[in-house]
Amino acid sequence: MRDCHKWGQKFQNYGLRLTISREAILEVLINTDKHLSAEDIFMAVHSNNPAIGLTTIYRTLELLKQTGIVTKFEFGHGKAKYELTEEYSKKKHHHHLICKKCRKVVDYTDFIMEEKEYINKAATGMQNKFGFDIDTHIIHFYGICPECKAE
C-alpha cells in the first residue's frame, strides 16, 4: 500500500495517530472485497502482527467508523461486518444481498440510477415531513442463494 496520505491527513485532522496497528487494519480492509467481522480482521492482522489484540481491532474500527472511513453493517447474524466507505474504497456504490441460510453476503451494483432517484425523493420527502436530516441509507436484500437452493 504506502498510500495512507488520505487517511494520514484525516487522522491528523482529528488529532489521531497513524500507528502500526491502524495501518495494518486499514491494509486488511483495503485488500479484501469481502465483508469482514472484527474477528476476521483480527485473524488477518494477527498473521503478520501477532502482538495486536482484538481490543485494538474493535477500538480502531470504531474510530474508523467515526471518521467516516469504514461502515459498520449488522446483517442480523450476531457479528457486525465492516467495510471501507465508498470514498475510501475501490468498490462502487452497492447494496447487499444476504443468503438467509448460509449467511453469505454478495454485493449488488446494478440499477444505481433508479435507486438514487427513489432515495432522493424519499430523503427529500422525509426532510419535509419530519424535519429529519438524512445522511445515509442502507438497502439489504434477503433471499436464498443458488447453492443453498440446490441442497
Place this chain on the structure above:
Amino acid sequence: MRDCHKWGQKFQNYGLRLTISREAILEVLINTDKHLSAEDIFMAVHSNNPAIGLTTIYRTLELLKQTGIVTKFEFGHGKAKYELTEEYSKKKHHHHLICKKCRKVVDYTDFIMEEKEYINKAATGMQNKFGFDIDTHIIHFYGICPECKAE
C-alpha cells in the same frame, strides 16, 4: 381481539399450539404501532400475565419470525426490535427512519410506488445475475431528528 383464526390456522399448519403466552404476545404486537424490543414486550405482557418469562418471549418471537408473522429488525443499537409483518399488521408498507443520536425510529410510508419499481427491477436483476431468490428487503434511512438537531 379474539381474531386469532388467521394465526390459529397458521399455528395448526406448523403443528404448533396456540397458548396463553403466545396469544398475549401477539396481542401486544397488534395493539402497538411502535417497534418493540423483547424486553418491551415482556414488560407489556407482564402486567397482565406475570407468570410469563422473558425466555418465552424470545422463544415465541423466534417462532413468530419463522412462521412469517413478525419481522425482526436490528437497527444497530443492541436490542432487536419486532413488528408484525405486513400480512398480519394494520400498518401499511413502510420503511424506517432512525435517528443516529436518540435512536428514535419513525415509520415512513411515502413513495412506495417508486420504491416498488426500483426494488422489482433490482430483485429481478439479482435473480438473473446471481440466481438468488429474493423474498424480502429492508431499507433504513439514518439521520438526525429535529429534536436532536435543536439541542
Place this chain on the structure above:
DNA sequence: TCTGATAATGAAAACCATTATCATTTTGTA
C-alpha cells in the same frame, strides 16, 4: 374422562460479541 406422548414453559446458567478498566507502552513535541 383418563392417559400417555409431545410440546411449551420458567428459572437459572451459559453464550458470545462487544466494551470498559487500568496499568503499561508508544508517540509526537517541547
Place this chain on the structure above:
DNA sequence: TACAAAATGATAATGGTTTTCATTATCAGA
C-alpha cells in the same frame, strides 16, 4: 532527551440472547 497525551493489551465486565433441564400444559386417542 523528557514529558504529556494517546494508544495498547490483558483481563474483567456487560448485556442481549440462547441453552439446558426439570416441570407443566396441551392434544389425540382409548
